[in-house]
Each structure stands twice: as C-alpha cells, then as structure tokens.
Amino acid sequence: MFDHVDPFIGTDATALPAPSGLAATWWWPKPQVGNTHPGATYPLGMVSACAYSGAYPTGYGRYDLSTEGQPPVLHDRLVASGFTHFQQSGTGAIRKYYNYFRVTPMLGPLDDLGRTWEIVDEVARPGYYAATLESGIRAEITVGPKSAVHRYTFPAHHDARLVIDFSLGGLDIPYGRTIPLRAHLASVGPGCAEGEIVVEGAPLATRVECDAQQWRQMLWYDRRLMPGGTRLDFDRIRPTTLRPFGLMWAGPTEAGQVVELRFGFSLRGVEQAAATLHRECGPDPRLSFERRRATTEGVWREHLGKVQVDTPSPDRATVFGTALYHSLVKPCLAPDESPFWPTPGPFAFDLSTMWDIYRTQLPLLTALAPDRAVELANALLQIAEEEGNLPIGYRMARGADRFSRQASALAHTFLADLCALGLPGVDWDWALVHMHDDLRRTYGEEFLLHGRTHPISHTLDLAFGYWCSAIVAGRVGDLALVDQFGPLAARWVNAFDRDTGLLVDSTYYEGGRWNYSFRLMHDMASRIALAGGDDAFTTMLDRFFGFGADPVKQPGLRPDVEEMAAGYGLHRFEGLNNEPDMEAPWAYMYAGRPDRTAQVVHDVVQQQFGTGRGGLPGNDDSGGLSSWYVWASLGLFPVAGQNLVLLNAPSWREARLDVGGRPLTVETTGFVEPEPGGPAQHVQSVHLDGVPLERPFLTGGELHAGGRLRIALGPEPSGWGTQHRPPSAPAPHVDVPLPRLALP
8 A cells, every 4th residue: 555645644624525324424523633743754753744833633734723623724834844753643632842953955045944935846755754855855754663864965055054953842832842851962072062951850852863974063052062072961951041053064065066964863872872873874874775675665565564555546546555553653652762661662752642543543552553553562561560640641741641631541452452362472471460450540539439430421431440350350260350340340220310321420531421421341242232132222322423413513713712612502413523432323233223333434435535635524532533544445344452353345346364374365345436425335144264254243362363254235225234233241151271252
C-alpha cells in the first residue's frame, strides 16, 4: 500500500461530501479536522520532522486551538518558520507538543529568525517530506528511528545560512510554548556540534553534523552571533529570562547548491546521540540523505505491505493506504532511551492516549507486528515498575500526562489480548502484579469500597480491568486471584440504571451516557437483559444511531453553548468524530442484528473517510480513528481485551493480511463495489478454511493462525449471525495454562 499513501489526508478541516441517509443524522461535536501532519516519519519511530508554523496541535498547518466544531484559522495560507522534530499525530486537546530543534534555512539576517514564509510544492511520502519556501530554498527531510537528515537546495546568494534554534518548542498559541529548563550547546569540530535541552523535565540530546564545512560555524544568543564562541551553558532558564539561542552555519552559495544536515537524538546524552547518528546514517555526511531515505522507505514498504486490498478505485485505495499508514506512526518506541531510569530495555512515549488507541490501534499493531506489540507491553510494564502506574497517557516529559479523567485500566485490555494469544516475551507473573496494583489506584479505591465510582465510565473500565486481570491470573495458574477477580468484574452492573437500561447520571469525558452505554462488555448477554432483552436493546440502539430521525446540522465555527447543548441533547451517535462511539455499531450483533451493524458500518466507511486534506471526520487520535477504518473496511472488528474479532461485510472484493507472519485472505462472493449513500451488503454465509462458520466472530487465535475466510454477500439480510451470538462470560473462562473463549 506504500504507493497509495497520502500523508496530507487529515491536515485540513473536514471537507467531505454532504452525508446522506443514516449518516446525515449523526452529530459531530469534536473538532472537524484530522490534526495530522505530513512530515517524515518512521514506523513507530521516535522521530518525526515537518514544516513548522506553530499551528495547533502538531505545529504544522493553519489552525488555532479548537475543541469543538470547525477549527478557527491561525494562518490564512500554509507557512513555515522552519522545520522541527517530534510532532504528535492526530490528537485533540493538547496545548503544547514538542517541535524541538527548529532548522531555518535563510537568506536574510539572523534578526529575521522567527518570521514565516509561504510554503509551496509540498511532497510527502512515508519517510519523506519536502517543501519550497517562498525565499526559493527547497527543503527535504527524511528520518530514521532516532535520527533525521535534512537536505536544502539554495539559490545563489552571498550569505546563505542554516540556523538551528535550540530554545524553541511547542506551539504558537497562548500557553503553547515549552521553555527549556537547562541547556548546553557546544561546537566540537568543523561541521559538528552537540547539545542537550531539558524540557518539561525530560533531557533531549542531539548530535548535529553539517556537510558545508567551508561555511562559518557559529553559536548565537539572543539573535546575536558569538564569533569564536564554542560553548553555551544555561544551568537555569526561566520563562521570564529565556532568550533564543542556537547554532548556525553560513556562507555563499551557487544556484542549486545542496547542503545536508543530520541529527542523531537520544534521551540519554550526547554520546548516545552521536552513536545513534552514525549507526543510522553512516559515517559519511555526504551520503546520509539518500541512504537514510531508501532504508526508511524499505521499512515502510514492509509494514504497509502487510495488508493488501483489491479495488478498482484509486481513491479508495488511497483512503485505505493512508489509514494503514496513520495506524503505524505512533506510539513512539525508543528502546534503551528512558531518561528517567538507568536500566536499558524497552521504552515508549507518545501514548496520547490509551483512550484513543486501545480499542483499534493496539489490536491492529498486535495483529500486524506482534513483536512490536510485545515490546510496547514490556515498555508499559517498565513504566509501571519505575513510576507506579500503568499509564493512560504518556509523553516525553517528567510527570508524564496520565489523562486520568479519560479512563482507568486501559492497558489491561492490551495485556489481556497478548496473554490470551500466548505471544512470547512477557513475564506474566510480573505483569499480573502491576495489573493488580494498578486497579487499586486513583478511582480504584472507591470502586472497591462502594462497588462503583464516578465518572461512572470508570466503573466499566475497572470492572473490565479485573476481568482482563483474571485472564492473566489464569495463565499463571493463580486460581485464587481468578476467583477473587470474578465478583469484582461483575460490578459493571452497578453503573447502569435498571429503569432506563442506560448508564446512571454522571459526568462524562467528551460525551454523555448514551455514548458510553453501548460499550462491548464481557457479559453482553446480561447487559442486554438489563435493558429489557433483544428488542428493547435494539430499539435503544436504533434511537442512538438515528434510524428514522431527521438530518442534523453540524456545529460550525465557534459554536455557542446553546448550539452545543442542543446537539448533545440529541443523544446521538457521533460518527467517528468521537472515541466512545467506536465500538457501538457492533453492539447490535450481541442482540442478533448483524444487519444493523452492516448498515451503520457501511455508512461510516463510505461517507466519513475521503481523499484530500479534509478527508477525515475528526481527530485521528494517534491512529485510533484510522485503525477503526482499516478493521471495519476489512469486515473485521476486534473486541479489545476479549481475544475476539467480530465479522461483518467487507468493503473489498478481496483482502490479504500478514498476521504475525501467517497469511490470512478475506475473499467474497456476490460482492458489489460500494457507493456512498448506496445500500449496504449483508453476510449470507461464512467459511473458514472451507468449514461453514455460523458464529459471527473469530477468536484472536483463529485470526492469528491465518487461513482463508470466504464471505458470501447479498443485498438483503440473511439468518447468518442471528442465532449464534458473540460469547458472553459473567466470569473469565480459565483453561490453565492458557485461557481460551468457549465457543457456542
């Protein structure tokens, strides 16, 4: 899928065709912008690099801070003041993020540093980004896992320069800047410098090398050159005393002259940064760019080649390829790079956040790259070991964001799936200790004392966390803990109002009780019974999804309180504009209505994703949104933490997946190329390796075993999936040493 990726998708405000049918009844409260960036990235790498305008939230683009509706414009055109490193991908309300070591190619004096130039002729492919500044300088950037290489092509000029600002970070919005607390910078030889900044408590070191050795190499402070100076040291910097500082190379250029600049990064000092640079980019600066670009492209081709879809539509192939690409950008895996503890081993940051990625992106990572999933799991456990919590959110900062208001115990779902699959490489006794301890923190104590906690969605999280922990306890043979966790896992019922069948009144993070009421719990049979049975549950879902409802008007620019309150009062599905709703379309399957799932998923897949910069319906959320599309369009959906994959009508005639090195083909008969606003197709029958499959799901083990899944489709609902429901388990099913779901 490499050749179908368009990294510009999601970088602009949502610009999809007007929805029709069921999709026209869905209301989108969150920002209608993908918040992605087109910069150079490496699969799950530590480093990204992109043009920098200071815009929200990645540093790239045109938009100001937005939390709902259409995003307000910060810049009326695409501009850049340089090119920075370390960007988020698709997140929402984060007011400052990275963007360190800005490189500015200039033809003017140092006093011009910070001005913006219009950028044109942008090109982006996985691992590569290029743009031309209105000054006439062409910039190209590629990255490795922990490195970046820049290439600048200059016009003829008597005093061109490359300026690196060590002091800048964050965004150009109120309270969006990051200020280094300490810093040092030194010239260590011709064309070589190294330094370290400590930002938000995290040290970030770099080794920088430039191949323009005939140019003058100088340090600068407060936009004034320091000729002959070889070192800058700042033991304490305060926001009120910060003056910009950095490094510069300057000299004459001929038309078309190329200068390359390369960075090695480390969170453990300049020596490790230098070793990384030479390992990833080679010893010769003149050969760095093309070697690094080719190597990174090869890695991307390998990762993106793990899924192939058969479609005659170039546009649909682009949407899918880009979604797969966005699914593999984050989190940032940085082995042996923890700045907070001395031991080597796995480390990860940019978990922003588990709430965004646990349902879709982490199961996709587990399927396509199980070795990297295990690496991430060990990184999470190491964080818990060193810092005392399994993180909800984590970034490159001391006192890392945990986003505790969003949710509790979400890492437990990821760990339970890895455990149930029997993937090697995790010490499950060690994991169980931290999973158990984590359930008692923050909201966990109130849950234990009173049977539920508020926000009430945390009651669901914690109950399911105990269910997931029992899976691991069964794996290690601790049956006493399995028995102890069972009643705690059953406390999810305390979150529901038996009179309404919905969650009780509470505060909710980005949503309301309708959005959270259709989560796929481990005991959906009891959940449906609590709502009054299949018909009553289906009726509730129909209301939520807008069957028979009138079209709605989406929030515009700066919607007022009354408009937002009226929208929330609809109690309506928010499409893929918000995370809590991601699982809800599949809740119908537990009530024997796969036809409804097929209709809702069809309308989302066909109407809420498109080509162009405005091709996403909302924040991509570190790939969580894009991963949803990958799964849903394949006719598959993981139930996180339950080692379960639900089946639905695929959007492709045929698809091929490399699942942990084992091929899985999803073939169809009766397939009709789908159209936006057109009818959904429905599953008529399923065969797995030639054997009829009446149940509407696969176990995770079946998915990971590969094979041939053949799905017959038709224009009308059939009886398939109406009698055999996905499994429900009031208590975890344990089959020591490895628990597996009992099949109906």
